Amino acid sequence: MTTSEFKQTPHIQPNGVEIAETILLPGDPLRAKFIADNYLEDVVQFNSVRNMLGYTGTFNGKRISVMGTGMGTPSMSLYSWELIHVFGVKNLIRIGSAGAIQDDLKLYDIVFAMGASTDSNYVSQFNLPGHYSNIASFTLLEKAKKVADEKGYAVKIGNVLSSDMFYNADSTALHKWSEMGILVAEMEAAGLYMNAAHGGVNALCILTVSDLIFKDEQTTTKERETAFTKMMEIALELA
Template sequence: MTKETPHIKPNGAEIAETILLPGDPLRAKFIADTYLTDVVQFNEVRGMLGFTGTFNGKRISVMGTGMGTPSMSIYSWELIHIFGVKNLIRIGSAGAIQDHLNLYDIVFVMGAATDSNYLHQYNLPGHYSITASFELLEKAKKVADEKGQKVFVGNVLSSDIFYNADPTALQKWSEMGILCAEMESAGLYVNAAHAGVNALCILTISDHIFRKEQTTPEERQTSFTKMMEIALELA
């Protein structure tokens, strides 16, 4: 029986055990067109494009996830539990909230603080530490070092809120050493941890929130190639 979900309909096409997950489906298409060979498209439901191809002799998939923890959590849960994906690597953008970070810097997400209530479903008797797979994090750092690519490793804020009514919120997170803000890492890491699979988020700084600096949508779609190339090496 062909596997499918309400959100992913491969029609028998392969989904690899390692998948790259940009938020933007057009970034997924860019990666497939630019880096992969023998490409097949495995999803177009809701415009969330997914592709599988070959990179350095290994099969790898890439698919958009949309924005926010709910969207990332739906897609990552289905990829893990229905399609057997074992390594999920988010490649996304983030807004810096530390002075030493600049546009296009790369951040490896070691841990994700969050204001999301996604963890409530597990009824945990305390506060859960949301962290990356050390296996993927260690491998990614080695790849970056071999490429001579400087990266920052640390904690980020995975927030449900893009336009915050509290103007002091991000400053408070900055004072706790949080590097940048994004919206998906926590959901991905929690799903992966509960299922016993690997997850890592690699981010490119697309804007600096306090300095009011930003890249364009087109640059976010096609110019974050250093991050993409590190992620592809993890297959």
């Protein structure tokens, strides 16, 4: 457990409210509010800067926080860096939506991102003499799989794509990633995994399929905010 007293950044200003060592990170701040309102007890809001809502409470007696991150590697990387290096968070769990690019995936399927391939250049700042593999914390991944099994929730585990481009001028790009076995496309996991690895902490990305990209099927905005409850329940158990 870490204290936020007297600590703040231009983007996170807790005003002394504690941020727990384990935090759930949905892209949508309204999904953070939904979790706080429906799953947490003794909730206190710790952030509202730029409407990136953050809350700390308890789940089954354990302290846990939840905060939105916005969309894309730059936004996720900014918030996760500050949570790790300023506020001492140790376990960061992204809970997000994703577009399926494999035919055997269906709407509402749950995917654990064991790896996160990317077209982002975020890794260049680390000046590595080669190619870096973005992978989840095995500790969190193993625990999440156990929780899913206990709840009877089927999950797919594998490689996802964290893309900088929601609208890509190259219409063949996702088909090429699909041919490499990538399960889904999203926009944040790789940045989170890099920051966590460099900061020496744990990270995991849990996704719910919100779109079948090649079939042009999708969930609604409201469903993405409130209906992806299975992945929320799995993530909450990781506190």
